[in-house]
Amino acid sequence: MELFQTADWKSEKHVPVIEIEKSDDLVDVKVVVGKEIPHPNTTEHHIKWIELLFLPDGAKFPVHIGRTEFNTHGESTQGPNTSTVYTEPTAVFRFKTEKPGKLIAVSFCNIHGLWKSEAEL
Numbered sequence: 383m384e385l386f387q388t389a390d391w392k393s394e395k396h397v398p399v400i401e402i403e404k405s406d407d408l409v410d411v412k413v414v415v416g417k418e419i420p421h422p423n424t425t426e427h428h429i430k431w432i433e434l435l436f437l438p439d440g441a442k443f444p445v446h447i448g449r450t451e452f453n454t455h456g457e458s459t460q461g462p463n464t465s466t467v468y469t470e471p472t473a474v475f476r477f478k479t480e481k482p483g484k485l486i487a488v489s490f491c492n493i494h495g496l497w498k499s500e501a502e503l
């Protein structure tokens with residue numbers, strides 16, 4: 383059984399989409415879940431977090447760039463889906479590197495588990 387699922391983001395709403403912008407040694411990476419097909423965002427079903435890792439060419443172990451948590455999904459004292467406030471599963475990471483390598487984005491859906499995608503830097 384595969385722990386991490388993956389698919390084409392254009393047809394699967396869970397796949398994190400990696401967008402890269404580079405200037406000199408500064409790298410901006412935006413990771414979006416549900417870019418083409420929006421993922422549900424309710425108290426019962428939502429994306430909990432996105433993480434980004436970087437595996438520099440020639441390295442044995444990846445570097446953990448960061449993690450963004452999404453902690454508000456409509457809940458309030460009135461009950462589920464009543465607050466009208468929902469954090470959206472989009473994360474932005476900025477880091478410096480002089481090396482090329484592989485970016486690995488991982489997202490976690492509270493119902494459908496772990497999803498990943500990769501992109502060359």
Ligand SMILES: [Fe+2]
Nearest residue numbers: 427491493494
């Ligand atoms: Fe889901």
